[in-house]
Amino acid sequence: MDTTTDADLLTQVLDEIDCGLLLLTRSGRLCQANRVADRRWLAARELELDAAGRVTAHHAADRPRLATGLAQALAGRRSLVTLWREGVPLTLACVPLHAPDEAADAPAVLLICGRPAGCNALSAAFFAQAHGLTAAEAGVLRALQAGATPAAAASASGVALTTVRSHIGALRSKTGTHSINELLQQLTALPPMAPAGAMLS
Numbered sequence: 001m002d003t004t005t006d007a008d009l010l011t012q013v014l015d016e017i018d019c020g021l022l023l024l025t026r027s028g029r030l031c032q033a034n035r036v037a038d039r040r041w042l043a044a045r046e047l048e049l050d051a052a053g054r055v056t057a058h059h060a061a062d063r064p065r066l067a068t069g070l071a072q073a074l075a076g077r078r079s080l081v082t083l084w085r086e087g088v089p090l091t092l093a094c095v096p097l098h099a100p101d102e103a104a105d106a107p108a109v110l111l112i113c114g115r116p117a118g119c120n121a122l123s124a125a126f127f128a129q130a131h132g133l134t135a136a137e138a139g140v141l142r143a144l145q146a147g148a149t150p151a152a153a154a155s156a157s158g159v160a161l162t163t164v165r166s167h168i169g170a171l172r173s174k175t176g177t178h179s180i181n182e183l184l185q186q187l188t189a190l191p192p193m194a195p196a197g198a199m200l201s
Contacts, residue, residue, distance in 0.1 A: 015035045018115065020034065020111075021033070021034045022113070024054075024108065026106075028055055029055075030049060031107045041113050046085065059083070073094040073109040074109065076096050077096065078095050079093075080092070081093075095112060097109060123190040127186070127187060127190055131174045136167055140168060
C-alpha cells in the first residue's frame with residue numbers, strides 16, 4: 001500500500017531542484033530545506049540556525065541584511081540579499097508566501113538561494129545526451145562552458161585546434177545554434193536538476 005503523502009511528494013519535488021530552497025515561519029524559524037540548501041548553505045555554514053531554530057547568516061556583518069530582507073518579505077515585498085564570503089557574493093531572494101494559515105509556525109517566507117554561474121554537470125550531461133553528442137563533443141562543450149577558448153580546449157585535450165573547431169561545428173549543428181555564445185546561452189537556460197539523493201550524502 002502506497003503511503004506517500006502530498007508533503008512527501010513536495011519534499012521530493014524540492015529535492016530535485018538544484019537551487020537551495022528554505023521555508024521559514026513568520027519568526028524566521030526553519031520549516032523545511034531541500035537537500036541543496038542543506039548541503040550548500042547550512043552544512044557549509046553560509047546560513048545557520050540560532051538556538052531558537054531561526055535562520056541567520058553565519059557572519060555577523062551579514063545578519064542585519066538578511067533580517068531586513070526577511071522583514072520586507074513579511075511585509076509582502078520581495079527582496080534580494082547579498083551575503084559575502086571572502087569577497088564572493090552569495091545572493092538570496094526573500095519571497096513572501098501568501099498562505100491562508102496565519103499560525104505562527106506556518107510557512108511565511110521562501111528563501112531562494114543563488115546558484116553558481118552556468119549550469120551544473122548533471123544538466124549538461126542530459127543536454128549532451130538529448131542532442132546525441134559524442135564523448136569528444138561533450139568534452140569540448142564542458143571546456144567552453146568553463147570559459148576555455150577553442151585553442152585552450154585543444155591544448156588541454158591534446159588535440160589539434162582544427163579538431164576542436166570540427167567538434168564545435170558538430171555541436172552547433174546538433175543543437176541548432178549559430179555561435180558559441182548561443183550554445184552557452186542554451187546551457188545557461190537549462191533547468192537546475194539536482195543529483196539523485198544518494199549522490200548528495
